[in-house]
């Protein structure tokens with residue numbers, strides 16, 4: 476399955492690296508314009524807000540990184556009720572891994588929203604069954620704080636590090652088209668080193684007070700997700716779906732499966748078949 480505009484999105488990405496790119500939907504005749512507006516009203520809201528008629532005027536375009544947000548990746552599901560490796564945590568929708576349905580490219584045109592609805596149903600059922608099983612047990616008296624990065628730093632030595640700096644560094648490694656739409660082993664190595672260093676700062680020093688803790692925790696999860704995605708990209712020594720290695724353009728049959736990352740500070744990467752065998756044993 477291909478999402479977006481097929482192979483031509485690579486041409487657009489190359490042009491965007493060279494300079495600004497503009498578009499105009501001038502091949503839509505008036506009847507089609509009406510259908511487009513009716514069929515995808517959300518797509519026209521941004522144009523209407525800034526007063527652009529996309530059918531007659533040029534407007535500047537860019538590509539947004541889908542990455543682990545709505546693209547591939549997400550929290551691994553280990554059972555048919557959407558349970559995860561963490562007891563009591565159930566996942567659905569974009570947050571949940573859905574490569575089993577969509578493959579190496581994000582599914583568009585109904586796959587993602589039907590997945591959100593279906594997995595939401597299964598996860599809700601799983602979570603409520605889990606909660607019912609616990610009724611009667613005084614589990615509230617046994618709760619303890621688990622979160623560390625961004626909340627409870629590993630080191631007592633203070634260091635000047637802010638959530639916005641962390642987000643800026645991660646963004647500069649995972650969103651530029653030159654680094655992530657077109658990947659190379661060398662580029663990924665450099666990004667990986669930078670993200671490892673940011674992660675160490677986050678783990679050891681990042682913390683906030685009051686409501687700021689939400690922000691520092693978000694920054695920590697962005698740093699963790701960026702680090703995992705670059706590590707998985709380095710591990711996948713081929714090109715497949717959204718993962719385009721200009722130095723390794725072909726697909727390798729050895730990688731015709733998902734990669735599962737387990738662990739936070741120290742993690743390991745396994746192919747999905749090995750991981751499933753592990754879970755079953």
Ligand SMILES: Cc1cc2nc3c(=O)[nH]c(=O)nc-3n(C[C@H](O)[C@H](O)[C@H](O)COP(=O)(O)OP(=O)(O)OC[C@H]3O[C@@H](n4cnc5c(N)ncnc54)[C@H](O)[C@@H]3O)c2cc1C
Pocket residue numbers: 545567568569570582583584585586587588589591
């Ligand atoms: C531009 C675009 C076009 C798309 N087109 C299609 C399409 O044509 N067909 C298709 O099937 N799919 C499409 N999708 C994908 C589809 O919209 C998503 O897969 C689906 O909406 C995911 O649902 P979800 O409930 O998992 O996540 P979301 O819809 O993102 O819901 C998550 C919610 O959680 C809220 N939230 C986040 N953090 C917090 C917090 N800390 N506390 C409380 N709330 C929080 C967010 O505000 C949001 O409301 C498109 C997506 C985009 C962005």
